[in-house]
Amino acid sequence: MIMSIKVRYFASLKESLDRSEDELAFGKSLTVREVWQCANAGKPLPAHILAAVNMDYVDLDSIVQDNDEVAFFPPVTGG
Amino acid sequence: MSIKISATAFDPWQEVQTYQKSALRAGQFGATSVFIGTMRDFNDGAAIQGMILEYYPGMTEKQLEKIVGEAQQQWAVLDALVIHRVGAILPNEPIVLVAVWTAHRGDAFDASRYIMEALKSRAPFWKKELLGPEDERWLVANTQGYKTD
Numbered sequence: 001m002i003m004s005i006k007v008r009y010f011a012s013l014k015e016s017l018d019r020s021e022d023e024l025a026f027g028k029s030l031t032v033r034e035v036w037q038c039a040n041a042g043k044p045l046p047a048h049i050l051a052a053v054n055m056d057y058v059d060l061d062s063i064v065q066d067n068d069e070v071a072f073f074p075p076v077t078g079g
Numbered sequence: 080m081s082i083k084i085s086a087t088a089f090d091p092w093q094e095v096q097t098y099q100k101s102a103l104r105a106g107q108f109g110a111t112s113v114f115i116g117t118m119r120d121f122n123d124g125a126a127i128q129g130m131i132l133e134y135y136p137g138m139t140e141k142q143l144e145k146i147v148g149e150a151q152q153q154w155a156v157l158d159a160l161v162i163h164r165v166g167a168i169l170p171n172e173p174i175v176l177v178a179v180w181t182a183h184r185g186d187a188f189d190a191s192r193y194i195m196e197a198l199k200s201r202a203p204f205w206k207k208e209l210l211g212p213e214d215e216r217w218l219v220a221n222t223q224g225y226k227t228d
Contacts, residue, residue, distance in 0.1 A: 077205050079202075
């Protein structure tokens with residue numbers, strides 16, 4: 001089964017990668033960390049990066065499902 | 080409970096008054112705690128001309144609702160209003176409003192502080208400071224906010 005995943009990037013991370021999203025397809029289950037590696041071959045995960053799946057915070061080792069929206073972003077600075 | 084993301088400048092005092100009239104019954108509440116965060120014209124040794132506030136539409140609202148829900152479980156909150164600016168902001172414009180209505184003051188103070196601190200660490204907003212023409216920087220982290228000595 002092919003899994004379709006949308007990956008989104010925000011703020012300084014979006015600027016340094018020079019894109020705001022990726023559409024990826026995988027043939028097997030992946031963790032959030034593996035999604036990063038597939039989308040950003042050769043680039044290590046930046047320190048202090050935060051991750052979300054379907055708009056909830058997750059651990060980098062959590063498993064991503066078909067049609068999930070995965071997001072990576074730097075520490076938040078609102079308020 | 081009301082959570083709003085505003086792409087334009089808002090008057091927090093007007094918002095509190097309007098919301099209180101429409102959502103709360105007179106006589107029901109005995110304490111209202113209002114916190115307003117306003118943009119400074121300085122930060123970290125530099126003069127700031129303006130700011131761009133980015134957010135994650137959908138996730139930001141979802142996290143704010145979760146945070147207010149947590150406060151409602153811990154304290155006897157009658158109602159809460161949270162408004163946060165996004166987009167281009169100028170010094171002296173309000174960035175965030177947290178208003179909490181309760182029967183007694185302790186719940187109002189504690190719940191509004193909890194909402195504000197959780198918003199600072201969990202709500203997906205990011206500030207980019209504009210220092211001058213073609214000179215900008217992303218804020219790397221929020222200040223601690225309280226003295227730690």
